[in-house]
Amino acid sequence: MQLGDLELHLLVTDHWKADGGLMFGVVPKVLWEKHKPPDANNMIDCACVCLIARINGRVIVCETGIGNKLSEKRARQVALREPEDILHHLRRLGIRADEVDAVVTTHLHWDHAGGLTRRNEMGKLELTFPNARHFVQRTEWDFALHPDVRSATGYVIDDFTPLADGHQAVEFLDGDAEVLPGVHIRHVGGHTPGSQILILQSGEFGCAVTGDLVCQTPHLRVPWNMAADIEPLRVFEHKARLFEEAEKHRWLLVLSHETDQPAGYLEEGGRWRPEPRLM
Numbered sequence: 383m384q385l386g387d388l389e390l391h392l393l394v395t396d397h398w399k400a401d402g403g404l405m406f407g408v409v410p411k412v413l414w415e416k417h418k419p420p421d422a423n424n425m426i427d428c429a430c431v432c433l434i435a436r437i438n439g440r441v442i443v444c445e446t447g448i449g450n451k452l453s454e455k456r457a458r459q460v461a462l463r464e465p466e467d468i469l470h471h472l473r474r475l476g477i478r479a480d481e482v483d484a485v486v487t488t489h490l491h492w493d494h495a496g497g498l499t500r501r502n503e504m505g506k507l508e509l510t511f512p513n514a515r516h517f518v519q520r521t522e523w524d525f526a527l528h529p530d531v532r533s534a535t536g537y538v539i540d541d542f543t544p545l546a547d548g549h550q551a552v553e554f555l556d557g558d559a560e561v562l563p564g565v566h567i568r569h570v571g572g573h574t575p576g577s578q579i580l581i582l583q584s585g586e587f588g589c590a591v592t593g594d595l596v597c598q599t600p601h602l603r604v605p606w607n608m609a610a611d612i613e614p615l616r617v618f619e620h621k622a623r624l625f626e627e628a629e630k631h632r633w634l635l636v637l638s639h640e641t642d643q644p645a646g647y648l649e650e651g652g653r654w655r656p657e658p659r660l661m
């Protein structure tokens with residue numbers, strides 16, 4: 383769909399499952415299960431939602447999903463199914479991997495950064511987008527290399543270290559930045575130290591990719607957050623700010639793991655109005 387000068391496409395690269403407790407933290411199950419019914423193992427359906435944008439002749443990819451490097455064991459644990467190659471999706475849009483100018487990943491967890499690198503037919507690790515500038519908060523990079531004991535399982539170094547080792551594909555950010563005209567990155571932290579959201583703007587139009595600040599539609603309630611967040615109070619603060627702006631300026635929101643119409647608008651009173659044109 384077109385929003386001002388922004389051409390937007392949504393891609394769902396992966397369908398998988400996550401533990402309901404992981405997704406909703408201290409929110410009582412009797413409340414969240416009405417919105418996201420769990421299976422017999424308490425797992426709920428998740429998607430990996432990626433946004434492809436063209437703005438001023440540049441191609442931007444935000445979020446890259448799980449990618450093709452997950453071990454069989456891990457893939458089974460998360461019930462990964464229908465993994466679709468992001469490059470395959472791009473080809474359908476007439477975009478080659480080497481034509482992507484900028485890649486933004488909201489943080490470096492395996493389910494967001496997995497697609498930054500890939501195994502080619504020879505089994506060799508390579509960058510998925512060889513000519514792109516990859517924007518990452520320096521705090522996220524440092525934490526991903528030296529995570530605390532609880533966060534360690536969230537990071538896979540093959541996902542991101544090749545961007546810096548042997549390539550100069552990564553650009554470290556220290557906080558908020560406008561990395562290309564109309565392409566704003568906001569450091570929010572909370573979920574991980576260097577979590578960031580992408581805000582694309584064209585005139586009066588705007589679109590925000592929330593990352594795990596807002597995973598699914600039930601997380602549109604400010605205090606409903608993930609157990610994995612390292613700083614929940616910071617999550618609440620940035621969510622409240624984003625919701626206020628999104629409602630006021632009618633920004634299109636793209637939620638990281640929603641399976642059912644993951645893009646939409648927040649209306650008065652916090653009501654969600656999905657935007658079907660993006661699917």
Ligand SMILES: [Zn+2]
Pocket residue numbers: 491493494594638639
């Ligand atoms: Zn995630």
